[in-house]
Amino acid sequence: MYISTRANYPAVSASEAIKLGMVPPGGLFVPKEIPVFSREEIFSKQGNIYRETACWIISRYLPEFLPEEIRFCVDAAYNENNFAHPQIAPLYSLDEDVSFLELWYGPTAAFKDLALQIMPHLLSRALLKTGTEKETVILVATSGDTGKAALEGFKNVPGIKIIVFYPHGGVSRVQELQMTTTDGTNTYVVAVRGNFDDCQNAVKDVFADDHFRYILAEKGYELSSANSINWGRLLPQIVYYFWAYYYLLEQGKIARGEKINFVVPTGNFGNILAGWYAFRMGLPVHKLICASNENKILTDFFRTGRYDLNREFKQTSSPSMDILISSNLERFLFEITAHDAVRINRWMAALKEKGFFEVDSVTIDSLAGIVFADFAGEEDTLKAIGEIFARHAYLLDPHTAVGYRVYQKYRLQTGDLTKTVINATASPFKFSRSVLKAIKGPDYLQGRSEFDILRELGMISNISLHPAVKDLQNKDVLHRTICQKEEIRLEIKKILGVF
Numbered sequence: 001m002y003i004s005t006r007a008n009y010p011a012v013s014a015s016e017a018i019k020l021g022m023v024p025p026g027g028l029f030v031p032k033e034i035p036v037f038s039r040e041e042i043f044s045k046q047g048n049i050y051r052e053t054a055c056w057i058i059s060r061y062l063p064e065f066l067p068e069e070i071r072f073c074v075d076a077a078y079n080e081n082n083f084a085h086p087q088i089a090p091l092y093s094l095d096e097d098v099s100f101l102e103l104w105y106g107p108t109a110a111f112k113d114l115a116l117q118i119m120p121h122l123l124s125r126a127l128l129k130t131g132t133e134k135e136t137v138i139l140v141a142t143s144g145d146t147g148k149a150a151l152e153g154f155k156n157v158p159g160i161k162i163i164v165f166y167p168h169g170g171v172s173r174v175q176e177l178q179m180t181t182t183d184g185t186n187t188y189v190v191a192v193r194g195n196f197d198d199c200q201n202a203v204k205d206v207f208a209d210d211h212f213r214y215i216l217a218e219k220g221y222e223l224s225s226a227n228s229i230n231w232g233r234l235l236p237q238i239v240y241y242f243w244a245y246y247y248l249l250e251q252g253k254i255a256r257g258e259k260i261n262f263v264v265p266t267g268n269f270g271n272i273l274a275g276w277y278a279f280r281m282g283l284p285v286h287k288l289i290c291a292s293n294e295n296k297i298l299t300d301f302f303r304t305g306r307y308d309l310n311r312e313f314k315q316t317s318s319p320s321m322d323i324l325i326s327s328n329l330e331r332f333l334f335e336i337t338a339h340d341a342v343r344i345n346r347w348m349a350a351l352k353e354k355g356f357f358e359v360d361s362v363t364i365d366s367l368a369g370i371v372f373a374d375f376a377g378e379e380d381t382l383k384a385i386g387e388i389f390a391r392h393a394y395l396l397d398p399h400t401a402v403g404y405r406v407y408q409k410y411r412l413q414t415g416d417l418t419k420t421v422i423n424a425t426a427s428p429f430k431f432s433r434s435v436l437k438a439i440k441g442p443d444y445l446q447g448r449s450e451f452d453i454l455r456e457l458g459m460i461s462n463i464s465l466h467p468a469v470k471d472l473q474n475k476d477v478l479h480r481t482i483c484q485k486e487e488i489r490l491e492i493k494k495i496l497g498v499f
Contacts, residue, residue, distance in 0.1 A: 002029040002231065005334040006348070007341035014062045015126035018232035019136075021225030026208050026348075028331050029231050035060040037282040043256050046246050050088040051078050053246070054118075054239045057281075061235055062122070069125055077118035077236075082107055084467060089114065089240050091247045092424075094392060097417060098407070099253075100400065100424040101244045108178060109427035109468035110320075111271065112149035115228075115236040120153045120160070122232045123224065127159065134222040137496065138162040139206060141199035141227060143267060144171040144320040145426060147189070148178040148468075150226040155184035162226070163188040163495055165199040168482055171319050173450045174430050174469055181475035188495050189479035190488075195313055196267075197325045198485040200227075204327075212489060219498045228270030229327050237274035242283055244421045254419050259286035261420040263410075265403040266290060267323030269298065271423065272371075273332055279370065280335075286418045290373040291406035293318045293381065293399075298326055302373035305364040307347075308356040316378055317434040318398040320426070333359070336366045372414075376405035384408075385428075385438035395428035395435060395461050427466045432457045 002017035003009075006027035012020070017029040045056060054074045059067065078088050085105040092100045106113025127136060138160060140150045147164040154162040164179060168191035171179075179189045192199050206212060207223060216223065228234050241262065248254045262285065264272035272290055279285040292299045293316045301307045309324050316322055334344050343359075350357040359367075376384070384401040388394050396404060403422045410416065428435045432453045437445055439460070445453065451473045458465050483491050493499055 001032045003032050003339070004028070005030060005330050005341065006345050013064055013129075014231070015064060015129040018123055018126040018230065019130050019132065019224055021223065021230040022204070022207050024207065024210070024213070026204075027344075028229055028327070030331050030334060031061060031231075034277065034280050036280070039257060039282065042242075042282055045242070046249050048246070050239070050243055051075060053243050054078060054236065057239050057242060058235060064129060065125065073118050073121035073125070076121050082113070082117050089243060091244060091251070091421070092394065093251070093253075094388075094394070096253070098420050098422065099244075099248070101240065101421050102424045103240065104424060104427040104466070106149070107152050107468060108145065108148040109430050109466045110145035110149060111423065111425040112145045113152075114240055115233045116146070116149040116153040116226060118236050119226060119230070119232050120157050123160070124157065126232070132222065134217065134220050136160045136224050137216070137221050137492075138224055138226050139203045139492070140164045140225065141196065141203040142166045142179075143196040143323055144175040146227060148175065148182070151179060151182045151184070151187050151189070154226065155182065155187055157186070161186045161188070161496070163190065163492060165190050165192050165203060165488060167191075167195045167199060168193050170195055170315060170322065172431055172433070174432070174454075174472065175319070177472050177475070177477070178468065180477045180479045181472065183478060189481070190491050191482040192485050192488065193482065194485040196323050197313070200323075200325060200327065202485050202488040203227075204229075206489060206492065216496070216498060219496065221496060221498070227327070228268055234270055234274055234328070237271060238277050238281070241275050241278035245283055248419060248421070257284055259284040259418060261285070261287045261289060261416070261418045263289040263291055263403045263407045263420060263422040265318070265321060265399040265423065265425055266292070266298070267295070267321035267326065269326040269328035269332065271425070273328045276332065276335075276370065285370070287410075287416070288371050289403075289407060289410050290371055291403040292373065292375040293321045293402050294375065294377055295322055295324060296375035297324050298329070299373045299375045301329075302367055302371055305359045305361070306356060307351065307358075309351070310355045316398075317381060317431065318402050320399055321402065333363070337363060372410055374406045374409050376402045376409075380405045382434065382438040385435055389439050393461075395457075395463065396424070397426040397428045397431045398434045399426055400424040401438075427468070428461075429454060429457060429466045429469045
C-alpha cells in the first residue's frame with residue numbers, strides 16, 4: 001500500500017497511487033514498506049540483462065500487477081526501437097575508480113527516458129485496474145528534459161492527453177524545439193513566463209484545487225502527473241542503480257558486497273532519491289553525492305539544515321537543475337524521520353508561508369550519514385567539460401560536468417577512494433553551445449547557429465549525432481502558446497474545451 005507523506009489521505013494501492021500522481025490534498029505517495037533484498041538475492045541477479053533487472057525490482061513495488069503485465073510494460077519500454085544502445089544504460093570507464101552511467105540513449109537523449117518510456121504502460125494498466133471511465137489528463141512541469149520525455153512516452157496513448165508547461169526562455173534551444181515540434185493527437189505544450197518553480201507550483205496548485213478538479217471531473221477528465229512526484233515515474237529509476245552495480249561486478253572492478261558511491265546531478269531530488277531507495281533495499285552504497293549548480297539550495301540544506309527559498313534564482317548552462325523547490329525532498333525527509341508526518345506538515349507549511357524551514361539536529365545527522373552535497377559554479381562546470389575532453393576525448397553535458405566537478409571536490413575533502421559511478425544525465429548534443437564553448441572558447445561561437453554548433457561538435461568528437469537532435473531544425477514548430485503563470489488554469493480549460 002502507499003501512504004501520504006502528510007498523513008492526510010487514506011492508504012491506496014500502487015495502481016491508485018500511479019493514477020492519482022500526487023496526494024490530492026497535498027503531499028506525495030510513498031510505499032508503506034520498502035522491500036529489502038538479501039545479499040544472496042541481490043547477487044543472484046548478476047548477469048541479468050536490463051529488462052530482467054527491471055522486472056525483478058518493479059514487481060516488488062506493484063503487487064497487484066501480474067508478472068506478465070510487468071513483463072509487457074518492461075519489454076515495450078526497453079528495446080532497440082526506443083534505446084540506441086543494446087545495454088540500455090552502459091557504463092563508460094573514465095579510469096579504474098570512476099565511471100559514467102550513460103543514461104541518455106533513449107528517444108529524447110536524457111535520463112528521464114528510463115522512466116518515461118515505461119510509465120505510460122504502467123499508467124494505462126493502473127487505469128484499467130482502478131476502473132476509471134474518465135479521460136486522464138497528464139500535467140507536466142518541466143525544466144527541460146522531463147517535458148519531451150513525457151511527450152514521447154504518452155504520445156498517441158488512447159484515453160490520455162498530456163499538457164507540458166516549461167519556462168519561456170529557461171531551456172536550451174534544442175530542448176525547446178524537441179518539445180514544440182512534438183506531433184501526436186493528444187500532446188500540448190505551453191511556455192510560461194517565469195521559471196521552473198513557477199510552472200511546478202502552478203501545476204501542484206491545480207492538483208490541490210478540489211473545485212477545479214470537480215469541474216474537470218464533470219466534463220469527464222481526471223488529472224495525473226508524469227513528474228517525479230508520481231511514484232510510477234520514480235520507481236523505474238531505482239533499476240539503473242542496481243544495474244550499474246552489476247555492470248561494475250561484470251567488469252571485475254568491484255567484489256561482491258563492496259560498497260560504491262553514486263554522484264547524482266539533481267535539482268528536483270528525484271534521481272538521487274531513487275538511489276537512496278536502492279540503498280535501503282540492500283544495494284551496497286557508501287555515499288550518495290548530491291551535485292547542484294549555482295542554484296545550490298540543496299547544498300545549503302544538507303550543510304545547515306535550513307531550506308531557504310529566499311535567494312536569487314539563476315539561469316545556468318545546466319537548466320534542468322535550475323530549480324529551487326525540490327519536490328522529492330519531502331519524500332526523503334518523511335523516510336529519514338521514520339514517517340513523521342507531523343514534522344513534514346510543519347516543515348512544508350513553513351516553506352509555503354515563510355519561504356523556508358529548518359530541520360532539527362537529529363535529522364541533520366541522519367541526512368549526513370548517507371548524503372554528501374556540494375555545488376559547481378558556471379566557470380567550474382565549463383572547465384570540467386574542457387578538461388575531460390582534453391584528457392580523455394570524452395564529452396560531458398553541463399549537468400554531468402556539475403556531477404564530475406562535485407565529485408572532485410568530495411574526493412579532495414574526504415580522501416575517499418571508493419569506486420564511484422557518476423550519473424551522466426543527458427547527451428552533450430542537447431547542450432551543444434555550452435559544450436563547444438567549454439572546448440573551443442566563447443569566441444568560437446560567434447556567428448554560428450545552434451545547428452552549426454551541433455554539426456561542429458559531432459565532427460570534433462567523432463561521435464554521430466543523437467537521433468533526438470538530428471534534423472531537429474527541419475521539423476515544423478507545432479506548439480506556440482505562451483502564457484503567464486497565473487493563466488495556467490485558463491490554458492488547461494482552453495485545451496480541454498472546459499468553460
